[in-house]
Amino acid sequence: MNYYERLDIAKNADKPSIKRAYFTKVKRHTPDNDPAGFKAVREAYETLMDDKKRREYDEFLLGAQSNDILTARDLMKRNSYKEAVNLLSAKLEENPNDVAIKRMLAESLMRIRKTGKAETLCKEILDDNPVDVDAWVLRGQIAHSRGHNVKAQEYFKTAIANAKTKRDKIKAWSGYLSYVNNEIPFMYRSISAQAIVECPDVFQENYMMYLQHVYEADDIEADGAQLAGILDSFVKYFLADKNMAKECYDATINSLAHVCNSDDLMPAVIKLYPALESSRFRDKAHETDLTKAYAYIAHYRLRTDSDLHPLLCDLTVSILDSDFDANKEDIEAVIVTHLPQIRKSIKKLRDNYAEYYKLNANFYMTLLDSSKAEYLHDKYAATLRKFASLQGGDAFEADDDFIPQVPITRESPKIGRNEPCPCGSGKKYKRCCG
Numbered sequence: 016m017n018y019y020e021r022l023d024i025a026k027n028a029d030k031p032s033i034k035r036a037y038f039t040k041v042k043r044h045t046p047d048n049d050p051a052g053f054k055a056v057r058e059a060y061e062t063l064m065d066d067k068k069r070r071e072y073d074e075f076l077l078g079a080q081s082n083d084i085l086t087a088r089d090l091m092k093r094n095s096y097k098e099a100v101n102l103l104s105a106k107l108e109e110n111p112n113d114v115a116i117k118r119m120l121a122e123s124l125m126r127i128r129k130t131g132k133a134e135t136l137c138k139e140i141l142d143d144n145p146v147d148v149d150a151w152v153l154r155g156q157i158a159h160s161r162g163h164n165v166k167a168q169e170y171f172k173t174a175i176a177n178a179k180t181k182r183d184k185i186k187a188w189s190g191y192l193s194y195v196n197n198e199i200p201f202m203y204r205s206i207s208a209q210a211i212v213e214c215p216d217v218f219q220e221n222y223m224m225y226l227q228h229v230y231e232a233d234d235i236e237a238d239g240a241q242l243a244g245i246l247d248s249f250v251k252y253f254l255a256d257k258n259m260a261k262e263c264y265d266a267t268i269n270s271l272a273h274v275c276n277s278d279d280l281m282p283a284v285i286k287l288y289p290a291l292e293s294s295r296f297r298d299k300a301h302e303t304d305l306t307k308a309y310a311y312i313a314h315y316r317l318r319t320d321s322d323l324h325p326l327l328c329d330l331t332v333s334i335l336d337s338d339f340d341a342n343k344e345d346i347e348a349v350i351v352t353h354l355p356q357i358r359k360s361i362k363k364l365r366d367n368y369a370e371y372y373k374l375n376a377n378f379y380m381t382l383l384d385s386s387k388a389e390y391l392h393d394k395y396a397a398t399l400r401k402f403a404s405l406q407g408g409d410a411f412e413a414d415d416d417f418i419p420q421v422p423i424t425r426e427s428p429k430i431g432r433n434e435p436c437p438c439g440s441g442k443k444y445k446r447c448c449g
Contacts, residue, residue, distance in 0.1 A: 331374060
């Protein structure tokens with residue numbers, strides 16, 4: 016039974032029809048009452064809803080000799096290789112020159128450890144077509160299963176050399192990397208890097224490998240420029256995955272802090288973050304990592320904007336990240352000493368980064384009010400005195416590029432707004448000179 020028959024739909028059914036058929040079927044084949052039936056229906060749905068997988072499946076259907084071939088393929092997917100061998104052996108007797116049947120039979124024989132017969136079938140395929148990439152990969156897997164590692168490497172490399180299409184390159188490199196990961200893991204990173212260079216989509220079926228490659232880099236900060244394209248590939252496939260597993264989401268969250276350590280990787284993190292934040296898998300266990308990542312993003316965006324003063328960047332991060340090495344109140348005090356020079360940057364923050372401005376909006380509004388200068392100095396006087404004592408009693412020194420504001424000292428007592436105006440008009444100060 017093919018996938019269309021499994022869902023009771025026509026071969027030209029559109030996606031809404033496929034979705035309706037799927038929901039109808041899972042009501043009858045629930046995970047609890049019929050786990051095997053549910054798995055089969057789910058497999059059909061996921062294949063037909065993915066344009067690439069559906070196209071490949073349709074091509075397979077066109078080339079299939081009969082429903083027996085489809086049955087054999089289903090048996091192989093369910094790891095029922097002995098049954099598949101019996102069925103495919105009978106089909107090969109009927110069609111002794113069918114390469115697809117030979118290849119499926121060779122793989123099934125390998126799975127049940129009849130590697131000698133599997134090797135013979137691969138040789139027959141390659142005698143007729145020496146550049147058959149699938150046969151070379153399968154031959155490499157057979158040699159590996161027999162412990163013939165030198166031959167296995169030779170066969171995988173031959174498959175790579177013969178691969179011309181994108182599909183063949185992915186097949187060849189994926190087979191070789193699986194072998195390398197099992198037999199020579201210390202070579203895996205260098206070989207996978209070579210694979211990505213020669214075939215950027217090599218991990219499209221297992222896109223988490225892109226993230227693993229970045230995560231395991233020797234020096235993620237120093238190698239950021241080299242790793243940026245790899246992380247971009249991960250983000251592309253992550254965002255396109257409509258049927259993501261929770262394990263993929265969890266692993267991505269756990270890698271965030273590490274990949275945020277390179278400015279070169281931050282553009283990819285910025286593209287990834289909204290999907291992580293809005294995911295259905297998000298729960299309380301992820302909040303700390305997401306908050307940290309948001310702080311990294313804020314720091315990167317503000318720090319790389321030449322129109323913004325660095326103190327605004329530090330203040331934003333101190334609010335977002337409790338582990339930041341500067342206290343929020345201390346940074347505010349420093350900002351007050353730079354107030355005339357920093358007001359323009361505050362307006363930029365308000366106009367261009369509203370989400371960060373809102374984090375401390377009351378403070379920023381007070382800074383923009385020129386009449387509040389004395390109030391601000393009085394509010395942060397204790398902090399400024401602390402800075403002065405740490406400097407050995409000298410006044411707090413601002414950055415070289417800025418001139419600190421000189422505190423205002425009154426020569427006469429402060430006049431209240433409702434007191435008589437000192438000019439002698441008889442009016443209240445607020446109605447006259449105030």
